[in-house]
Structure formats: structure tokens, C-alpha cells
Amino acid sequence: MSNSKKELAVAALRDGTVIDHIPSDALFKCVKILGLTNMEHQLTIGNNLASERLGLGTKGIIKVADVFFPEAMLNRIALVAPTAVVNIIRDYEVAEKRPVALPATIRGIVKCDNAKCITNNEPMATRFDAVEDKPGHIRCYYCGHVVANQHATLI
Numbered sequence: 001m002s003n004s005k006k007e008l009a010v011a012a013l014r015d016g017t018v019i020d021h022i023p024s025d026a027l028f029k030c031v032k033i034l035g036l037t038n039m040e041h042q043l044t045i046g047n048n049l050a051s052e053r054l055g056l057g058t059k060g061i062i063k064v065a066d067v068f069f070p071e072a073m074l075n076r077i078a079l080v081a082p083t084a085v086v087n088i089i090r091d092y093e094v095a096e097k098r099p100v101a102l103p104a105t106i107r108g109i110v111k112c113d114n115a116k117c118i119t120n121n122e123p124m125a126t127r128f129d130a131v132e133d134k135p136g137h138i139r140c141y142y143c144g145h146v147v148a149n150q151h152a153t154l155i
Helices: 024-034 071-079
Strands: 015-023 043-050 058-065 085-090 093-099 105-107 127-130 137-140 146-148
Touching: 015 024, 015 071, 024 043, 024 058, 024 071
Parallel strands: none
Antiparallel strands: 015 058, 015 085, 043 058, 085 093, 105 127, 127 137, 137 146
16 A cells, blocks of 8 residues: 555645644644634644654644734643644645744633632632743743643633
């Protein structure tokens, strides 16, 4: 059997953004963080794809035609998908490739798990800061509650 029968090709992007190497269990969290559910551009989402880079696990991939997200927005997905890699496509070629990096401050996308936190009792945006001495964790700016990134509850 030829290789062409073993793989299903998805149309290449002329211009746009590809986010690859997303852990499968984080794919739809990334979709939510990026606000892709209301996207009017061509959007391709693949999940549970074999991934050599992520070991024996599976990965997800997001392809958005004709959209170039601000770097700060893409970096927000590092909260749930620290292994993700962003590819900027221009004229069918990879013009830029970079890993996502967790921003120092995350606003308005994570809910504080502390029931007594002011953000759960007053109409205000949440704010979390990366914990420098504890990688993979974020701290609520208002109450100091610390949560592991993979356990963060998205708003």
C-alpha cells in the first residue's frame, strides 16, 4: 500500500496560523481560550493524532486560514498546552515557528477556586500571576490562592 493511502491530507494554508503539538486533552480548552467557536474563517481542528514529539500520546492541531493572532493571545494557551508550537504561514510556507510561553499575568480567563475570593463575589475580572519559584502554577492576585496550570478552571 502506498503512503498516499495511509494518510489523509488536509488542505494546506496559503496564509494563516497553525497551532501544533497541543495535548489532546487540552485541545478544546485552547479553542475556548482563543474564542474559535465563533470563527468565520476556515478552521480545521484535528484531535487524537499520533504524536512522536509528545511521546506515546496523542496531540491536537488547530489551523486557521487568513488569521494572525496577537502573540499575547496565543501565549495564553500555554496555560493548558505548554508544549504547543505556533506556525505562521505566508504564501504556503512557514514564515515563523515558535513555542508558546506563559505570560507573567493572565487576566479574565481563569476562575479562582477559592470560594471566598473577591472575584467570586464581586463583578470583576480575575488576574493570576505565574509563580516564579513553582513552574506550572499560577497565583490569584487578589487572594493568593495557588493552582497548578493543568487544574485551572477556565471562565
